[in-house]
Each structure stands twice: as C-alpha cells, then as structure tokens.
Amino acid sequence: MDIDVFAATHAQEWKRLDELVRRRRSLAGEEVDELVDLYQRVSTHLSVVRSAGQDPNLVARLSALVARARSAVTGAHSSSWSEVSGFFTRTFPGTLYRLRWWWIGASAGTLLVAFLAGAWVVLDPEVLNAMQTPEAMRQYVEHDFANYYAENPGTSFSAQVWTNNAWVAAQAIVFGVFLALPTIAVLAMNGAGIGSSAGMMIVHGRGEEFFSLILPHGFLELTAVFVAGGVGLKLGWTIIEPGDRPRLRALGEEARAAMAVALGLVVVLFVSGLVEGLVTGNMVRGRIATPVGLGIGFFVEVLFLAYVYTVGKRAYRKGETGDIRNTPEAVPVAG
Known part of the structure; x- marks a missing residue:
C-alpha cells in the first residue's frame, strides 16, 4: 500500500x-x-x-x-492524576521489566569495563603516571575527590547532579537509533572513568574512601544509567532485527517505550541526586556515618529493584509494553 x-x-x-x-x-x-x-x-x-x-x-x-x-x-x-498513577504503576515498571535483560547486560558490560580499567591503573604504573602529573593526582586524591560532594550546598548540588545524569541517560537512550554504537561508547566511557578513578584512589591507599563515598548514591544512579543504556541497545537492535514486525513499526513501538523509560528515569535520577547531595555530601562533612550512608544507598536500590520485579512484573504479565495505550488493534482490510 x-x-x-x-x-x-x-x-x-x-x-x-x-x-x-x-x-x-x-x-x-x-x-x-x-x-x-x-x-x-x-x-x-x-x-x-x-x-x-x-x-x-x-x-x-x-x-x-x-x-x-x-x-x-x-x-x-481519565483525570491527570489517574494518568500519572497509571504511568508509574503500569507503563514505566512494566517496560523496565520487559527490557530487564537488556539493562542487566548493559550493567554487566559496563562494570566489566570499569574493573578492567581499574585493574590496569593499579597494575601498570605507566598508565597511572600518564593520567595526571604527581601534583595534580595528589590534589585529586587528597582533596578534590571528597570535596566535590561537599563544596556546594546539598540542594543546589543535587539539582546539578540530577541535570547531568538525566542528560547522560537521555544520550544513552537516544543514541540507540544509530545502531546503538554511540550508546555502547557512552557506557564504556562511563565505566572506564569510574574504573580509572577507583584505581587511582586504590593505588594511593584511598580505596575505602572511594567506595564509601561513591556507593550510597552510585547504587541507584548507576542502575539508572545502565537502564538507559539497555533501552538504547534494545532500540538499536530493533533496527537490525525487528523480528516479525515491519522495521518501521517495530522501531516506532520501541521508541515510544524508550521515551516512557526516559521520562520515568527523570524521577529515579532525582532520587539518586538527592542521595548524592544530601547523604554523600553530609558524609564528607561528618554529619552522617559511613554505615548509615551506605545503608541508605542500599535501601533505595533495593526499593527500585523490588518495584521493577513486583509492580513491573505484574504490569508486564497484564500485557504492558510501554507503547501507546488504548489504540485500536490492527484489523484485516482489503486492498
């Protein structure tokens, strides 16, 4: 036709x-x-x-x-509140659950890159020396890394972090339409950046400080980035292998689901930004003990995963895909 x-x-x-x-x-x-x-x-x-x-x-x-x-x-x-409620009880979690293996795979790949980058820095002094001058490295390890979380007021820092992370997540999703190659690059660069920073801190005997400050907000923040990356990978793969759907129809359906995930991640990253600004920052200032900060970070991560695997699983089993709701089904036509 x-x-x-x-x-x-x-x-x-x-x-x-x-x-x-x-x-x-x-x-x-x-x-x-x-x-x-x-x-x-x-x-x-x-x-x-x-x-x-x-x-x-x-x-x-x-x-x-x-x-x-x-x-x-x-x-x-439907009332506006009903639409919002439906989004967070059906559309967003159902789409996350449907695409879970894609973002689990993105998580594993990114963490592997981070581990390899960190190990390379720790085991090869030449790599470490090529990263920064000794003076700059000492400044970063002894002052800049921790001070980054405490130099600005918690609320304004949270807003800054939220904006930055939302931009990274949006890139990871949107770049999927380019056969996911830029999405892979975004994930790899983030993994390499985390790994090299960890390696630098470990070499200078600050590994415990690194993980104690990165994990409270990093649990949820990195999960959100991994989710965005996984959705971007699925978008790219849909172009390559649309299955039994016409390619443009498959891309349209997955793109609409991807936009639903991007909208939901704005809220997830808002929560992780609050944790980074108000919890991690106060850990640096000595107002929150390290075990308490780690506990808060672990708790919000568990809540998110429970949300995906309970609310999301239920919505997915009821047929939620993340595509436009209430549209007529395709019917046979002549011509």
Whole structure:
C-alpha cells in the first residue's frame, strides 16, 4: 500500500474529525452522528496505517486523533492524576521489566569495563603516571575527590547532579537509533572513568574512601544509567532485527517505550541526586556515618529493584509494553 496516497485520500476526513472534536460542546444533532461515523472510519484508517508499519509519525498523529474522538463520543476521560498513577504503576515498571535483560547486560558490560580499567591503573604504573602529573593526582586524591560532594550546598548540588545524569541517560537512550554504537561508547566511557578513578584512589591507599563515598548514591544512579543504556541497545537492535514486525513499526513501538523509560528515569535520577547531595555530601562533612550512608544507598536500590520485579512484573504479565495505550488493534482490510 502507498501510504502517501492513502493519507492524501483520507486527509479531508481526518481534518473534519479534528474540527468536530474541537467543537464537540456545540455540535448539532446531525454533526454528532457525523462525529461517530468519522470516529469509526478513522479508527479503521489507523488500523490500516499501523498494519502497514511505514510511517510512525502518521500512526502517532492518528492515534492522538482517535483517542480525542473517543473521548468526545463517550464523554469519558481519565483525570491527570489517574494518568500519572497509571504511568508509574503500569507503563514505566512494566517496560523496565520487559527490557530487564537488556539493562542487566548493559550493567554487566559496563562494570566489566570499569574493573578492567581499574585493574590496569593499579597494575601498570605507566598508565597511572600518564593520567595526571604527581601534583595534580595528589590534589585529586587528597582533596578534590571528597570535596566535590561537599563544596556546594546539598540542594543546589543535587539539582546539578540530577541535570547531568538525566542528560547522560537521555544520550544513552537516544543514541540507540544509530545502531546503538554511540550508546555502547557512552557506557564504556562511563565505566572506564569510574574504573580509572577507583584505581587511582586504590593505588594511593584511598580505596575505602572511594567506595564509601561513591556507593550510597552510585547504587541507584548507576542502575539508572545502565537502564538507559539497555533501552538504547534494545532500540538499536530493533533496527537490525525487528523480528516479525515491519522495521518501521517495530522501531516506532520501541521508541515510544524508550521515551516512557526516559521520562520515568527523570524521577529515579532525582532520587539518586538527592542521595548524592544530601547523604554523600553530609558524609564528607561528618554529619552522617559511613554505615548509615551506605545503608541508605542500599535501601533505595533495593526499593527500585523490588518495584521493577513486583509492580513491573505484574504490569508486564497484564500485557504492558510501554507503547501507546488504548489504540485500536490492527484489523484485516482489503486492498
């Protein structure tokens, strides 16, 4: 089917339905009948376009139009709070659970890179010497590393960390459309950066300090980055191997799910930013004991994983994929 010809043929019907939906509160009796008729026809058009799988943008446009028309026809709508609740009890956790093996794999790969980078720094003095001058390295180990968490007020530092981490996570997801190669690079660079910093601190006898300060917020923060990386990898793999779906349709479905994950991770990274600014920072200032800080970090990580493997598992088993909800299923059509 030529999707451009199909769109041109039915453009006036879509425009008319949009007009009737906008004027739904002042429609005459015959216009209400026309609204119902057009709603049914455009729902079928959407099924045709979805089945063709050639134009994700047109699918999204018609999905929104059909959803608005359905609301106008039935008079039913969901409250904003209901939508938010549904997102965090179905869409976000269900998508995380569905894609769990992708972000578990991203976690394992990134941590392996971090371990290898750290071991290289620890075992090869030439690598260590090439990283920084002895004076700069001493300044970093003895002052800059810990001071990074305490030099700014906790709330402003949390906001800075949140913004930075959200940007890294967004990159890891969006770069997936480039066959996931930039996503792999983002994960590898993050792993190498963590590993080399750990190696530098260990060589100078500050390994315990490094892990005690990095882990409270790092548990959840790194998990969020791994999730973003895993979603980006899945997006890239969908382009290579779409399965039994048309490639563009598969990419559209996975891209919409990826955007749902990106939105949910904003909240996850907000929590990890609070832990980094208010817990890690106060550990450096001596206001929170190391065991307490580690316990808080471990607790929020366990809560997140429990959320994925209970709420997410339940939503996934009920059919949640992260794609647009309440869209008509594809139906057989002639031609």
